Amino acid sequence: MSKHRTEDTRLLDKQLLQQALVMSVKKLDPRVMFRNPIMFVVEVTAVFATVLFLAGLGREGSAVAGQICLWLWFTVLFANFAESLAEGRGKARADSLRQTKSSTQAKKLSRLGARGYELVPSETLRKGDLVLVEAGDTIPADGEVVDGIASVNEAAITGESAPVIRESGGDRSGVTGGTVVVSDAIRVRVTANPGDSFLDRMIGLVEGASRQKTPNEIALTILLVGLTIIFLVVVAALPLYAAYSGAVLPTVFLVALLITLIPTTIGGLLSAIGIAGMDRLVKANVVAKSGRAVEAAGDVDTLLLDKTGTITYGNRMAHAFVPVGGASEQELAEAALLSSLSDDTPEGKSIVTLARKRYKLSINEGAIAEFVPFSAQTRMSGVDLENGVEIRKGAVDSMLRYAGGREAAVSGGESLMVAPVELKPVVERISKSGGTPLVVARDGHLLGVVHLKDIVKPHIRERFEQLRAMGIRTVMVTGDNPQTAAAIAAEAGVDDFLAEATPERKLELIREEQAKGRLVAMCGDGSNDAPALAQADVGVCMNDGTAAAKEAGNLIDLDSDPTKLIEVVMIGKQLLISRGALTTFSIANDVAKYFAIIPALFMAAYPQLAALNVMNLTSPESAILAAVIFNALIIIALVPLALRGVKYRAASAGALLRNNLLVYGLGGLILPFVGIKLIDLVITGLGLV
Numbered sequence: 001m002s003k004h005r006t007e008d009t010r011l012l013d014k015q016l017l018q019q020a021l022v023m024s025v026k027k028l029d030p031r032v033m034f035r036n037p038i039m040f041v042v043e044v045t046a047v048f049a050t051v052l053f054l055a056g057l058g059r060e061g062s063a064v065a066g067q068i069c070l071w072l073w074f075t076v077l078f079a080n081f082a083e084s085l086a087e088g089r090g091k092a093r094a095d096s097l098r099q100t101k102s103s104t105q106a107k108k109l110s111r112l113g114a115r116g117y118e119l120v121p122s123e124t125l126r127k128g129d130l131v132l133v134e135a136g137d138t139i140p141a142d143g144e145v146v147d148g149i150a151s152v153n154e155a156a157i158t159g160e161s162a163p164v165i166r167e168s169g170g171d172r173s174g175v176t177g178g179t180v181v182v183s184d185a186i187r188v189r190v191t192a193n194p195g196d197s198f199l200d201r202m203i204g205l206v207e208g209a210s211r212q213k214t215p216n217e218i219a220l221t222i223l224l225v226g227l228t229i230i231f232l233v234v235v236a237a238l239p240l241y242a243a244y245s246g247a248v249l250p251t252v253f254l255v256a257l258l259i260t261l262i263p264t265t266i267g268g269l270l271s272a273i274g275i276a277g278m279d280r281l282v283k284a285n286v287v288a289k290s291g292r293a294v295e296a297a298g299d300v301d302t303l304l305l306d307k308t309g310t311i312t313y314g315n316r317m318a319h320a321f322v323p324v325g326g327a328s329e330q331e332l333a334e335a336a337l338l339s340s341l342s343d344d345t346p347e348g349k350s351i352v353t354l355a356r357k358r359y360k361l362s363i364n365e366g367a368i369a370e371f372v373p374f375s376a377q378t379r380m381s382g383v384d385l386e387n388g389v390e391i392r393k394g395a396v397d398s399m400l401r402y403a404g405g406r407e408a409a410v411s412g413g414e415s416l417m418v419a420p421v422e423l424k425p426v427v428e429r430i431s432k433s434g435g436t437p438l439v440v441a442r443d444g445h446l447l448g449v450v451h452l453k454d455i456v457k458p459h460i461r462e463r464f465e466q467l468r469a470m471g472i473r474t475v476m477v478t479g480d481n482p483q484t485a486a487a488i489a490a491e492a493g494v495d496d497f498l499a500e501a502t503p504e505r506k507l508e509l510i511r512e513e514q515a516k517g518r519l520v521a522m523c524g525d526g527s528n529d530a531p532a533l534a535q536a537d538v539g540v541c542m543n544d545g546t547a548a549a550k551e552a553g554n555l556i557d558l559d560s561d562p563t564k565l566i567e568v569v570m571i572g573k574q575l576l577i578s579r580g581a582l583t584t585f586s587i588a589n590d591v592a593k594y595f596a597i598i599p600a601l602f603m604a605a606y607p608q609l610a611a612l613n614v615m616n617l618t619s620p621e622s623a624i625l626a627a628v629i630f631n632a633l634i635i636i637a638l639v640p641l642a643l644r645g646v647k648y649r650a651a652s653a654g655a656l657l658r659n660n661l662l663v664y665g666l667g668g669l670i671l672p673f674v675g676i677k678l679i680d681l682v683i684t685g686l687g688l689v
């Protein structure tokens with residue numbers, strides 16, 4: 001377990017409480033309050049009532065009026081307190097992150113091959129600069145490893161002290177400034193300017209400094225403001241009715257009525273709920289670039305995952321060379337080795353290792369004229385030799401197309417059958433075992449197959465079952481062939497898969513799903529996943545992924561655990577449910593307060609209204625004061641629920657809605673009757689009214 005996950009599990013910490021108390025007063029600044037329209041109305045009303053009280057005219061200056069003013073201020077302070085408490089935990093985390101952001105000396109290289117380096121302060125580094133980072137050095141900036149392999153301690157960011165491997169090529173090349181190289185040395189190309197680093201952004205995010213209201217929050221706020229305006233008009237019109245019936249309504253009572261009628265409970269807790277949701281995400285070691293992504297996660301229908309590195313460990317290793325069509329094993333191994341000498345991917349490196357180890361091969365690298373790097377589009381890599389020989393290796397379908405095309409070009413006509421008969425059974429055998437077959441060809445002649453092995457991560461099956469219980473469909477998308485894909489899909493227990501997918505095809509699939517009205521989440525780590533991560537409603541990028549992928553995603557999982565999406569979905573659902581539940585509660589609540597105050601206001605003029613005084617409250621004054629006190633206290637009482645969130649269990653949306661309406665709707669309706677009655681008894685008992 002990482003340290004900050006165990007550290008701040010306590011909801012109420014003494015220091016946090018103190019800070020929150022101070023902040024609740026500071027937030028009374030109208031420029032800050034204005035961001036929360038409901039509470040701003042309460043504040044303005046409190047100022048107004050206090051001025052009237054201090055002017056001390058008639059009943060406006062009574063002791064009850066004074067107490068009402070006091071509780072109006074408490075209402076605002078309690079709401080500020082809830083928000084400050086929610087923010088406090090993020091601030092503490094931001095402070096500890098800031099400590100890791102010290103300046104270091106960077107070993108700047110003039111070019112990749114340079115022998116010497118120049119020592120410069122890390123904050124002078126700019127995008128594109130090259131640096132050398134050796135064992136014991138702190139990585140001076142965010143970047144991409146362009147040369148070498150090293151183990152890196154990322155505890156500063158992830159809280160996880162076990163070192164991770166970072167290497168050039170492939171999907172594990174991203175490094176973060178502030179983390180420490182534990183062994184070996186790497187050359188890193190800087191990808192972020194000072195002030196724009198991952199750490200900087202993370203600090204801003206956990207601190208809530210850059211927190212923007214989500215579209216859902218804005219919509220809800222508009223609804224609440226609408227309700228507030230309606231009640232404002234109603235309350236403003238009341239004195240006219242009262243005058244007609246000969247009753248005189250003290251302004252302070254009207255003020256009390258207004259505040260109890262407008263949705264202050266949800267208005268006061270709304271932002272705390274949002275911040276607490278983001279905070280839970282930080283605790284799950286996920287960094288959200290927007291609150292919107294978290295909310296979308298709560299409603300996700302389809303989850304796309306890539307296979308290699310996400311469902312499997314991703315260090316696909318060459319396991320065997322299987323020749324076909326009369327080629328010898330030695331010949332195949334030699335061609336595979338040649339084609340992989342400059343191939344930086346884990347697959348390429350493992351082929352070199354196996355060929356060197358098992359066949360004691362050594363090749364004169366000087367013979368290579370041109371290197372053809374692997375790309376996700378071509379799904380091939382290889383070399384052109386100086387003597388004109390062309391060696392390629394790659395995915396089966398790509399290689400068959402390539403060999404077919406070459407043959408057609410050579411024979412000047414229709415392509416003949418290019419594949420030796422044994423190819424199909426060999427490919428099938430490897431694929432069915434879940435391995436990846438890489439076909440190797442020399443000058444268009446297929447020499448055989450490299451068997452790459454990969455392992456499905458343990459326990460991934462149960463996690464997919466959990467997702468299914470939440471109503472989420474999982475689809476594996478892979479560049480691999482359909483048979484391998486099917487084998488791994490069956491082993492991992494995904495609902496569906498798409499094989500031989502190029503980055504464009506992944507993107508298309510997401511668009512298709514979205515066109516059907518589904519919300520799509522995508523987990524990925526590679527640069528070739530970047531377009532899909534950007535298109536998905538929820539793009540979860542692994543922290544060990546490439547810079548491009550991290551840029552494209554809207555959530556970053558610091559633990560690089562693809563099944564983390566389950567937690568993200570739960571947190572998102574919990575956020576949506578908490579907000580819904582407290583909104584229901586708040587509005588139901590106000591109905592009961594109506595019954596407390598209306599009879600109290602008009603009892604003198606219309607004695608028949610006594611029938612509405614179902615709570616049998618002592619006096620009109622005590623009824624009104626009790627309602628205002630209850631209105632304030634309920635905010636504080638619900639702070640723990642707002643911060644912790646309503647519990648989420650996997651269940652259908654309909655069942656959840658029914659339960660919540662029952663608990664929070666009915667509860668919200670009944671609780672004030674009990675609460676206001678009790679407060680009425682207490683304040684009359686204490687002789688306050």
Ligand SMILES: Nc1ncnc2c1ncn2[C@@H]1O[C@H](COP(=O)(O)OP(=O)(O)OP(=O)(O)O)[C@@H](O)[C@H]1O
Pocket residue numbers: 306307308309343345347348374375376379380381393394395396436437438477478479480481501502526528
């Ligand atoms: N270094 C390489 N040289 C040649 N071909 C490769 C190399 N690495 C992978 N391939 C082939 O290209 C295919 C696509 O690889 P890629 O890593 O792009 O897959 P992907 O789209 O990321 O999905 P997944 O991660 O599930 O494989 C692989 O299935 C493999 O057949």
Ligand SMILES: [K+]
Pocket residue numbers: 259260261262263264265590631
């Ligand atoms: K209210």
Ligand SMILES: [Mg+2]
Pocket residue numbers: 171306308309526
């Ligand atoms: Mg991949």
